[in-house]
Amino acid sequence: MVGKPAGHGRLVEEVAALYDWIGGRLRQESGRIGRCNACGACCDFPSYGHRLFVTPPELIYLATKLDVDRLSPMPDGRCPYQQDNRCSIHEHRFVGCRIFHCRGDSDFQGELSEAAIKRLKSLCEEFQVPYRYWDLPAALNAFDVKQE
Ligand code: SF4
Numbered sequence: 001m002v003g004k005p006a007g008h009g010r011l012v013e014e015v016a017a018l019y020d021w022i023g024g025r026l027r028q029e030s031g032r033i034g035r036c037n038a039c040g041a042c043c044d045f046p047s048y049g050h051r052l053f054v055t056p057p058e059l060i061y062l063a064t065k066l067d068v069d070r071l072s073p074m075p076d077g078r079c080p081y082q083q084d085n086r087c088s089i090h091e092h093r094f095v096g097c098r099i100f101h102c103r104g105d106s107d108f109q110g111e112l113s114e115a116a117i118k119r120l121k122s123l124c125e126e127f128q129v130p131y132r133y134w135d136l137p138a139a140l141n142a143f144d145v146k147q148e
Pocket residue numbers: 035036037038039040041042043100101102103
């Protein structure tokens with residue numbers, strides 16, 4: 001694979017299209033999303049009691065948008081991109097962050113997540129990026145876009 005973030009241009013475009021699609025589905029099914037008051041509690045994973053899994057295309061997308069090779073490490077359970085209780089990378093956030101709403105319809109979220117993961121897997125095949133379904137702390141601590 002090409003070793004610079006800029007070399008992932010087409011993959012990044014495909015991930016952007018996937019994010020647009022997810023946004024469209026969320027708008028279409030607005031009654032099932034559930035309200036979010038942006039309290040930020042779900043970005044502190046151990047305290048909230050859940051986990052976030054991410055894939056290489058999402059990480060490559062974020063690294064490209066931030067123009068970095070390495071992402072911020074995650075030494076504790078809170079996402080390092082949460083600043084002052086807000087998501088500092090909202091526009092570039094991961095699939096799970098887009099879909100999860102604590103008061104939403106979990107069946108709808110499950111269906112949407114499944115479709116998104118299927119697409120991310122197929123992007124890995126198409127762009128010859130090894131597929132991984134990574135727990136966020138492990139992903140942020142190990143990911144290096146030059147290795148992808
Ligand atoms: S989804 Fe729920 S826990 Fe997460 S920020 Fe929104 S209101 Fe808070």
